[in-house]
Amino acid sequence: MKLSHGLARIQHLVSQLLSLAKQDAFVLNKEHERYFLINEVAVQCVEQLIHLAIEKEIDLGMERQEDVKILSQESAVHSIIYNLIDNAIKYTPTQGIINVSVFTQENYAVIQVEDSGPGIDPKLHEHILKRFYRVHHHQEMGSGLGLSIVDKAVERLQGKLSFGTSASLGGLQVTVEFPI
Secondary structure (H helix, E strand, O other): HHHHHHHHHHHHHHHHHHHHHHHHHHHHHHOOOOOEEHHHHHHHHHHHHHHHHHHOEEEEEEEEEEEOOOEEEEHHHHHHHHHHHHHHHHHHOOOEEEEEEEEOOOOEEEEEEOOOOOOEEEEEOHHOOOOOOOOOOOOOOOOHHHHHHHHHHHHOOOOOEEEEEEEOOOOOEEEEEEEE
């Protein structure tokens, strides 16, 4: 059992390092921008991660799902949403709630992931974007790279990343905005 857990951890770390290297090297710049619906990408990410949420008895779902079409790189947006949901699952305790929302606000496409986890002290918001940084010394598998990947991808796509406290769930609320 320890061997399979260790192998899964190494596989996750390698996957995260490759994703971060792609963001650093701008490899994804070769991908052509195209129009796509962010809400469809968000639903795909929820579907890809639902098994992890079920294992922890977490209620993971789409809270708000407006059709939001943008011109961008779909794989980079997928990476952003996937990593935000994956992080929320890791930090949300058993029987918690994670809500994913996609909507427009003024001239921005907004992606929001909020959870009922412990949240993050605002003093640490600057630190959580650093590579390999992990809060709360939790035991879940992770490398501390997820938010670094998100930050690089958001920056490259000229978006804005912000953290706050979820008004409805009490945990962390991560918001990503892209100009429409």
